[in-house]
Structure formats: structure tokens, C-alpha cells
Amino acid sequence: MPAVKRLMADYPEVKIEISIDQRFVDLVAERNDASVEKDMIAVKIGPEMRMVVAGSEGYFERHPRPVTPHDLTQHNCINLRLPTLGGLYAWEFEQDGRPINVRVTGQFICNDVAMIVDAALDGQGVACLPCDHLDPLVKEGRLIQVLADWCPSFPGYHLYYPSRRLASPAFTLLVDALRYR
Known part of the structure; x- marks a missing residue:
């Protein structure tokens, strides 16, 4: 993350810990500076995104490419388990x-995005993940994207922090460094 690297170079006394997790938590209760609650301030830290559905060439040699999202029920889909909810991610699409x-x-369920990507690359099934995980592999020809017309964009990554809590100068610097412009 170039913004964090610059911040650390400019302010060597500032310590930054970033935890990325696919679970919902009360980050304030866990003594973090950012979380999602009803009185939160949201700061956009990345561009709009979309989900990407993709599989390997080897997988699609053995299975027909899906034409509609409902065709996925006939495929071996690699599922993402959402740890805090205990459930599986319902793949989201849009038409009109x-x-x-x-x-x-599908045969494989995991709560780790890197393992889902590896399984898709290995031809184990079809994956559905945010574009930042799959677009480079599609561009390299290592994965084949399907259902692109059905995958809408969404606002992308945001940093949330409580409005009721006085932000430290270091946290304010971090927010300014991460803010997407």
C-alpha cells in the first residue's frame, strides 16, 4: 500500500496495524480504531469494484460455460464461508x-480468498471474488471470466470509524493517507 508506506516514512513514530478479515466484528470493543456501527463515518479508500466469476480453461473444457447465474447450480462452485455469520456467501448478480x-x-468451501483463487487456478471449480483478486489472472489468461454482464459494480472498500470517538493525530494521518481521491 503506497499510501501507508509514505505515511510510515513521513512519520516514523506512527505504528500501524492492519487486520483484514472476512468477518464482522465490533472493532471498538476489540480496541481498534475503525469499525461499522450506526454512528460511523465512512471514508472511501478505493475505487468502485465488481465481483468477477471465473474458472480455469481446464475446468471449462470439462464443463459448459454458464450463460446465466442460475446455470451455476450445475457447476462445482468454490464457496466463501463468512466466519462471523457462519454462512456461505450468496453470489450476487443483477439484470435490468x-x-x-x-x-x-460445490466440493470446496473456504474462508481464505487466496485458497479460493488457488482452487480456481487448479481447475477445481468456479470462483466469485472481488475484481482485485481475479482481474489480473483473467488478463494473464490464467482464468476465464464468465457472466461479466451480470456482475454490477459496487462502491468498493471503505474505512469506517466512530464519530463519537476523538481520533488520534496518527489515526487522522492514516485516514488522510488512505482516502481515495
């Missing part, structure tokens, strides 16, 4: 402004 959620099944 109408949302469509598809609960997919």
Missing part, C-alpha cells in the same frame, strides 16, 4: 436493475 442472488454449491 434487479438483484439476483444465487446460492451455489
Whole structure:
């Protein structure tokens, strides 16, 4: 993260710990500076994103490419388990402004994005992840994207922090460094 690297170079006394997790937590209770609550301030820290559905060439040699999201019910889909909710991510699509959620099944379920990417690369099934994880592999030809017309964009990553809590100068510097412009 170039913004964090610059911040650390400019302010060597500032210590930064970033925890990235696919679970919902009360970060304030866990003594973190940022979380999602009803009185939160949201700061955009990245561009709009979209989900990408992709599989390997080897997988699609053995299975027909899905044409609609409902075709995924006939595929071996690599599922993402959401740790705090205990459930599986329902794959989200859209057509003509109408949302469509598809609960997919498959042989492999994981709560680690890197393992899901590896499984897709190994031809174990179809993955659905944010574009920042799969776009480079699609561009390199290592994965084949499907259902692109069904995958809408969404606001992207945000940093949330409580409005009721006085932010430290170091945290204010971090927010300014991460803010997406």
C-alpha cells in the first residue's frame, strides 16, 4: 500500500496495524480504531469494484460455460464461508436493475480468498471474488471470466470509524493517507 508506506516514512513514530478479515466484528470493543456501527463515518479508500466469476480453461473444457447465474447450480462452485455469520456467501448478480442472488454449491468451501483463487487456478471449480483478486489472472489468461454482464459494480472498500470517538493525530494521518481521491 503506497499510501501507508509514505505515511510510515513521513512519520516514523506512527505504528500501524492492519487486520483484514472476512468477518464482522465490533472493532471498538476489540480496541481498534475503525469499525461499522450506526454512528460511523465512512471514508472511501478505493475505487468502485465488481465481483468477477471465473474458472480455469481446464475446468471449462470439462464443463459448459454458464450463460446465466442460475446455470451455476450445475457447476462445482468454490464457496466463501463468512466466519462471523457462519454462512456461505450468496453470489450476487443483477439484470435490468434487479438483484439476483444465487446460492451455489460445490466440493470446496473456504474462508481464505487466496485458497479460493488457488482452487480456481487448479481447475477445481468456479470462483466469485472481488475484481482485485481475479482481474489480473483473467488478463494473464490464467482464468476465464464468465457472466461479466451480470456482475454490477459496487462502491468498493471503505474505512469506517466512530464519530463519537476523538481520533488520534496518527489515526487522522492514516485516514488522510488512505482516502481515495
